[in-house]
Amino acid sequence: MDIQVLKETIKNSFCNLTKFKQRGNVLEVITAYSTLNNKFISVFIKFEGNRIIATDAGWIDSNAYDTPNFDESEEIIKKIINNYIYNYQIKLTTDSDGNVYYYKTCNDQEQLPGLIFDIANFSVGVINSFCIQFKDPKEEKERETFRKDANDFMKLHYKQTLRLNTALDDFKNIKFNAIVSRASNLYLVTYVTGSTQYYFESDLRKSIVNFELTDKSKFSGFIREKITIINNESTGFNLNHSMPILNLLMEKTTREPILWSERDKILETI
């Protein structure tokens, strides 16, 4: 094997991935950078007087790269984009329709390859973050199914006295899965489920914090019961592993958690 030939082959193959498309007064550079959804990143070059602009031409914002839309990932994607913007010192502008353009500028042609490199790296990072489903679809499904089953059970038995996914009036951002109000008594209910131990215990922790905070509410005197319904049919349920957190939860509730398989006990309590 001729190592020199090999080196040349590799270098040429990589270099030949960089291609160009002239679009009027704009030059499209098809770069060698490829995304998780198998698109090659394009960077567009525009000359304005002495200034050279390298931009994504609005392709990221207009979803020209055809990335999936995971609504629930919006917050995390924002964080990723901001990190990339900061790291590559990317600037933003918008056109008259409100489309966002990411870009960098220079006055010296020698700096241009560096600009293209930065915009391309930035674009790959951003597009890839759109391609990843950060939330676990199995977990989402399990959570949704249990929430629906538990809500249906509560609706069946408590009708008008029931409010679902609601907060105490003075702690708007602390929501309970269900609140039953009966003759100036409040019954707070949280649901705990999870497809893994991690998600299950994360629900437990949330219940602990929420119940703890109710002590500071001006309605605390009206709270008759604090109850947690545990989905013991969920795959993340493991009594032994989660015992330390369960014990802590029991310090914050008015009685032991009610297992979903024994849900009729709720009727004895409320």
Next chain:
Amino acid sequence: MRINKCILDRQDFFQELVKHKKEIYESEIVLTQQQNNIRWLVGSSQAKLKSKPDKIDFIVKINKTANKYGIMLQCLNLCNEPYFRFDSDGPTHQNVSETIALEDRQVPTPHFNTYDLEGREFAYQNDILKNQLEAQAISNNLEFGISLFCNEANAFVNEDLLPICIDSTILPDFEIEAEFNLNNVKFE
């Protein structure tokens, strides 16, 4: 790489949908504003295979701001995504395979997108699109694109006619004329 399992599981049906002759019902496709995205105009007609009752959608989408359009065939009985598509412009696609030389993995637009029998998405240019001048003319003209697409996809109105598109938001006979530019963007 992502595998489209619906196509993998129903290879025969998929091949039939791609290769066999399809009848497009409407001779005029009326384009209207896409509801959830103001950048796109969209219009469609029902279509079907001669041999099967499954509903197929022949869809045309135009993005006037970006001077590009897409034409696609979708069959929801097969999968939720279009199974055969033409992109007049946009990013270069990568056909991922260890057996394809790195340079040959790039398929620039305009190109067709479809799936192989393993359910892997791939892009290709037919002989017409490999000719740069013809490709450019097709990118700039929706009628040319429809003609190319219908012949490649074997989908016609009444045996051998092409559907025409009517833009309900402006005058008819819409043609993409403006060239790609960044003139209305102010860079600091």
